[in-house]
Amino acid sequence: MDKTVAVVGGGVAGLAAAAALNQLGYRVLLYEKEAFTGGNVRNWDRLFPKARNAREVVDELASSLTGLTEIATGTFVNSVKSTDGLFEIESSGRPAYADAVLLTTGFELFDARKKEEYGYGIFENVITSADLEKMFASSGKPLMADGSEPKKVAFIHCVGSRDEKVNKPYCSKVCCVTAVKQAVEVREALPECEVYNFYMDLRMFGTGYEQLYKEAQVKGVNFIRGRLSEANETRTHQVMIKAEDTLVSRPLQITVDLVVLMVGMSPAGSTMTILKSLGLLGNEDGFAGIANAHTGSTLTLKKGVFVAGACSGPANITDSVNEARAAALRIHQYLGGV
Amino acid sequence: MKYDPFVLPFISGMAFVLIVVIGKWTIWFKGLPFSDKKKFLNGLFSRKFIYASREVVSESMLHRKVFRSNFWLGYMHMSLAFGWFLLIVAGNLETRWYSHGTINPPWYPIFFEFFVHDLKELPYRRFFVFAMDFLLLFVLSGLFIAIYKRYRSGFVGMKKTTRQKTIDKLALTSLWMIFPLRLLAESFNAGLYDTGGFLTNTLGHYFARFLPLELLRYPAWLAYSIALGTFFVSMPFTRYMHILTEIFLIFLRRFGIREKQAHSTFTDVELNACSRCGICIDKCQLSSDLEINNIQPAYFLRDLRDRKPDLFKTETCLICGRCNTSCPVGIENTNIRLNERSIHQFFSANAYEYIGKQEVKNGKVAFFAGCMGHLNPLTIKAMLTLFEKAGVEFTFVDENGSICCGRPLKLSGNFMAAGNLVAKNKDLIRESKAEILVTTCPICYKMFRDDYRLDIPVYHHSEYLLKLVEENKLDPGFSPSTVVFHDPCDLGRGSGIYEQPRRLIARSYSLVEADHKKKDSLCCGGSLGITALSGENRKTLTEATIASLTLNHPEIIATACPLCKKTFAGQADVRVADIAELLLEAVDHKPADHKATSVAMHKPADCLEEVEI
Ligand SMILES: Cc1cc2nc3c(=O)[nH]c(=O)nc-3n(C[C@H](O)[C@H](O)[C@H](O)COP(=O)(O)OP(=O)(O)OC[C@H]3O[C@@H](n4cnc5c(N)ncnc54)[C@H](O)[C@@H]3O)c2cc1C
Ligand code: SF4
Ligand code: SF4
Ligand code: SF4
Numbered sequence: 001m002d003k004t005v006a007v008v009g010g011g012v013a014g015l016a017a018a019a020a021l022n023q024l025g026y027r028v029l030l031y032e033k034e035a036f037t038g039g040n041v042r043n044w045d046r047l048f049p050k051a052r053n054a055r056e057v058v059d060e061l062a063s064s065l066t067g068l069t070e071i072a073t074g075t076f077v078n079s080v081k082s083t084d085g086l087f088e089i090e091s092s093g094r095p096a097y098a099d100a101v102l103l104t105t106g107f108e109l110f111d112a113r114k115k116e117e118y119g120y121g122i123f124e125n126v127i128t129s130a131d132l133e134k135m136f137a138s139s140g141k142p143l144m145a146d147g148s149e150p151k152k153v154a155f156i157h158c159v160g161s162r163d164e165k166v167n168k169p170y171c172s173k174v175c176c177v178t179a180v181k182q183a184v185e186v187r188e189a190l191p192e193c194e195v196y197n198f199y200m201d202l203r204m205f206g207t208g209y210e211q212l213y214k215e216a217q218v219k220g221v222n223f224i225r226g227r228l229s230e231a232n233e234t235r236t237h238q239v240m241i242k243a244e245d246t247l248v249s250r251p252l253q254i255t256v257d258l259v260v261l262m263v264g265m266s267p268a269g270s271t272m273t274i275l276k277s278l279g280l281l282g283n284e285d286g287f288a289g290i291a292n293a294h295t296g297s298t299l300t301l302k303k304g305v306f307v308a309g310a311c312s313g314p315a316n317i318t319d320s321v322n323e324a325r326a327a328a329l330r331i332h333q334y335l336g337g338v
Numbered sequence: 339m340k341y342d343p344f345v346l347p348f349i350s351g352m353a354f355v356l357i358v359v360i361g362k363w364t365i366w367f368k369g370l371p372f373s374d375k376k377k378f379l380n381g382l383f384s385r386k387f388i389y390a391s392r393e394v395v396s397e398s399m400l401h402r403k404v405f406r407s408n409f410w411l412g413y414m415h416m417s418l419a420f421g422w423f424l425l426i427v428a429g430n431l432e433t434r435w436y437s438h439g440t441i442n443p444p445w446y447p448i449f450f451e452f453f454v455h456d457l458k459e460l461p462y463r464r465f466f467v468f469a470m471d472f473l474l475l476f477v478l479s480g481l482f483i484a485i486y487k488r489y490r491s492g493f494v495g496m497k498k499t500t501r502q503k504t505i506d507k508l509a510l511t512s513l514w515m516i517f518p519l520r521l522l523a524e525s526f527n528a529g530l531y532d533t534g535g536f537l538t539n540t541l542g543h544y545f546a547r548f549l550p551l552e553l554l555r556y557p558a559w560l561a562y563s564i565a566l567g568t569f570f571v572s573m574p575f576t577r578y579m580h581i582l583t584e585i586f587l588i589f590l591r592r593f594g595i596r597e598k599q600a601h602s603t604f605t606d607v608e609l610n611a612c613s614r615c616g617i618c619i620d621k622c623q624l625s626s627d628l629e630i631n632n633i634q635p636a637y638f639l640r641d642l643r644d645r646k647p648d649l650f651k652t653e654t655c656l657i658c659g660r661c662n663t664s665c666p667v668g669i670e671n672t673n674i675r676l677n678e679r680s681i682h683q684f685f686s687a688n689a690y691e692y693i694g695k696q697e698v699k700n701g702k703v704a705f706f707a708g709c710m711g712h713l714n715p716l717t718i719k720a721m722l723t724l725f726e727k728a729g730v731e732f733t734f735v736d737e738n739g740s741i742c743c744g745r746p747l748k749l750s751g752n753f754m755a756a757g758n759l760v761a762k763n764k765d766l767i768r769e770s771k772a773e774i775l776v777t778t779c780p781i782c783y784k785m786f787r788d789d790y791r792l793d794i795p796v797y798h799h800s801e802y803l804l805k806l807v808e809e810n811k812l813d814p815g816f817s818p819s820t821v822v823f824h825d826p827c828d829l830g831r832g833s834g835i836y837e838q839p840r841r842l843i844a845r846s847y848s849l850v851e852a853d854h855k856k857k858d859s860l861c862c863g864g865s866l867g868i869t870a871l872s873g874e875n876r877k878t879l880t881e882a883t884i885a886s887l888t889l890n891h892p893e894i895i896a897t898a899c900p901l902c903k904k905t906f907a908g909q910a911d912v913r914v915a916d917i918a919e920l921l922l923e924a925v926d927h928k929p930a931d932h933k934a935t936s937v938a939m940h941k942p943a944d945c946l947e948e949v950e951i
Contacts, residue, residue, distance in 0.1 A: 119715050229713075
């Protein structure tokens with residue numbers, strides 16, 4: 001069999017799909033715009049629900065690729081043209097052709113500066129969940145801008161999610177459990193540090209997530225139901241935040257050393273461009289549109305074009321990898337292998 | 339012979355409308371508050387009277403402002419109003435001339451040619467005959483456009499034309515009939531007695547060839563008289579009352595009388611002065627972008643005039659003011675709407691009593707960021723840095739959180755509750771001992787300026803920063819970036835500030851303009867004036883406004899309003915920044931750097947332990 005599948009995006013979804021396609025005997029062209037594969041997961045430290053090392057997951061997926069996969073790192077896919085069932089991939093590298101295309105372009109972090117009232121990029125002790133992952137990876141604990149250890153940390157849920165005002169009405173799914181995980185990690189790394197989580201409601205949808213939430217409560221994390229209204233910097237560079245505790249219907253004001261914004265998942269910029277070049281549309285949130293929600297989550301409305309992972313909407317690693325493998329099977333069907 | 343029974347419909351109609359108008363003017367005048375009455379009487383004997391008379395000519399007759407909206411629409415209004423007026427004047431002159439100055443009965447000039455068949459005795463006969471025909475043609479041409487507009491409103495630059503009630507239709511039909519009937523009557527006359535000019539004589543002789551003019555003459559004059567009478571009688575009950583009310587309104591306004599914080603008979607004058615021209619319907623974004631077509635002043639004012647206010651219409655309005663600036667009659671639409679809203683105040687008189695006393699430091703310049711301002715820390719930071727760089731001795735009045743300026747409450751009609759907040763902020767401002775007040779928020783600015791009665795001057799930061807730059811206290815450099823300025827509703831139309839922010843930007847950036855700019859600028863969609871608008875609809879408005887702003891592909895959308903900034907930032911693909919941020923970047927001679935070093939705050943915020951406020 002001499003068929004080629006182009007996989008656009010070398011995150012966990014792209015890696016898992018390529019490996020599965022290899023096992024089914026297909027040649028794979030795996031495009032990744034960054035210098036390394038692994039996608040967003042490369043930037044995480046320990047993963048929910050069981051604190052597994054993120055690198056380990058990426059390495060495991062990458063090592064199951066065979067010689068049938070040609071990885072083009074540092075190569076940005078601009079558009080895909082389809083002519084008579086053949087797909088021409090236009091990228092920053094040399095042009096190539098494939099018999100099927102799988103989009104695994106993933107997501108981009110919401111730009112927290114768009115939520116200016118939370119002070120990201122303005123107040124030095126306001127960071128994002130992604131910044132905190134980097135801190136855990138490099139120093140094992142959260143640190144303030146001046147290098148000292150915080151005594152009070154606040155996690156703000158739903159930053160750039162479930163927010164009409166920034167045009168992101170959807171839930172990003174993984175940030176609640178990420179916040180709970182990171183809160184536990186802070187309590188473990190700095191037992192003296194008080195931790196507050198400001199949430200709208202807690203969406204603990206996956207196996208083991210609810211247990212993680214219980215664990216956080218046992219470990220003394222304070223959960224406050226209420227959305228932040230604004231943040232202000234004090235002269236000592238602490239951050240004073242204002243919110244409403246909606247459980248007791250009272251406005252409250254608290255000054256903390258470090259604010260962590262749980263930034264949501266936004267559609268990757270190139271997802272829409274590539275879809276458009278194929279004559280396809282995105283869904284109402286700007287992610288890739290799928291054929292149907294129940295039995296066609298890896299199919300698009302165009303034959304030969306498939307999607308998997310976070311490019312069609314917020315997803316955790318488990319779902320991204322499962323979808324990628326399901327997509328491989330769908331591609332196999334399409335190319336006449338079954 | 340100067341009388342015939344056929345003039346009776348005209349006479350009775352005319353007498354009726356005169357009595358009604360004089361009665362109405364009297365009632366309106368009597369209903370004015372004492373201070374306004376005084377203004378009126380003083381105005382009668384001042385130069386304002388001359389200005390008002392001039393305005394009556396230019397607006398009620400020539401319709402200058404309507405011309406500005408669209409040439410053909412202006413021409414239509416002018417030919418009908420001014421043309422008719424000239425016809426009456428010329429007719430009067432003609433008859434006076436003919437009867438050597440004797441005073442004639444009022445119908446005589448109107449029906450002159452019915453009574454006089456031999457015009458040889460009329461001096462300058464050729465001139466008069468020509469003039470009368472010419473003016474009639476002039477009016478008829480306007481009428482032609484009016485009829486055409488009913489069916490093809492796009493021709494006069496309008497997408498929507500106002501919907502009519504039955505009595506309106508009666509008035510409209512009689513109005514439309516007047517001039518064609520006059521043409522017929524005069525032509526028949528001319529066909530028989532050669533009394534006409536180039537138009538009526540030609541037509542008359544043509545008709546004479548196949549029509550029994552002798553028989554038709556009388557009915558034609560009678561029909562003309564009936565059309566006039568019907569129109570006059572219907573006037574007080576229809577929008578045509580506007581013709582006689584607008585004149586009164588112009589005088590009242592020129593004498594300094596305005597809408598107050600409650601309906602008065604001045605409001606009645608305004609309601610009656612609306613011609614329902616429909617210009618406001620086209621200008622309203624709720625109509626052009628959201629297909630909400632029944633809330634615009636044309637309808638809202640009509641409902642009020644008919645004493646049938648509709649809560650939905652009252653509430654559904656951005657208070658963007660586009661209808662105010664485009665209204666050729668100059669009706670204070672948004673103020674009337676707010677007063678109407680205030681009839682349904684939700685808050686009690688002692689609302690907000692729980693807000694405790696706040697501390698405030700002294701300074702020469704009081705800086706007020708406002709609630710919305712606090713959602714834009716970059717702007718605040720830029721202002722504080724600029725103050726320090728310019729060596730301004732300032733105090734940040736609402737550093738620890740704002741007490742709302744009260745305008746959102748005012749916009750919702752809760753004037754009393756707003757008043758409580760006004761009092762609290764006034765105390766703070768007074769205590770700061772500041773000599774001037776500066777705010778970055780046009781909403782607060784308008785409230786401070788119009789409702790606070792402060793004894794210190796109030797500046798919007800666009801004015802104040804420009805002043806600092808012009809006094810060389812700040813020295814901005816140049817940037818190649820292209821910037822478009824968005825006029826916030828409350829700053830532009832609301833407060834008349836259009837040039838200062840542009841001048842400030844143009845010093846350092848290349849300024850490009852939007853599709854809709856200045857008076858014609860669009861609302862960002864974030865309006866506080868409306869609570870009954872879905873997020874989806876707001877998004878649609880914002881999209882349209884961003885499209886207008888990005889017409890010339892600017893790199894940056896500059897705003898001078900924290901609410902506009904937030905609204906755009908959520909949706910725009912280009913950078914959105916406040917003019918203060920842009921000025922600071924220009925002063926620092928460097929492009930945007932979001933990790934700018936923090937300023938030492940003027941006053942430390944208290945580090946509170948989880949306090950309930
Ligand atoms: C803060 C945070 C913490 C998280 N922690 C966990 C966790 O602990 N456990 C868990 O299960 N999930 C976690 N997630 C979710 C997890 O990151 C996603 O499920 C996962 O990244 C989805 O993988 P993906 O391959 O679909 O997309 P991505 O990881 O986004 O990969 C997409 C790849 O495509 C590349 N790409 C995009 N466009 C192009 C183009 N045009 N040309 C070439 N290459 C392109 C990108 O460079 C990227 O490498 C977390 C998410 C966040 C935000
Ligand atoms: S997962 Fe939680 S934090 Fe993330 S968007 Fe949904 S509700 Fe908000
Ligand atoms: S409010 Fe003004 S613009 Fe609107 S219909 Fe009346 S006169 Fe015309
Ligand atoms: S204020 Fe604005 S929204 Fe309201 S009627 Fe006038 S134009 Fe329309």
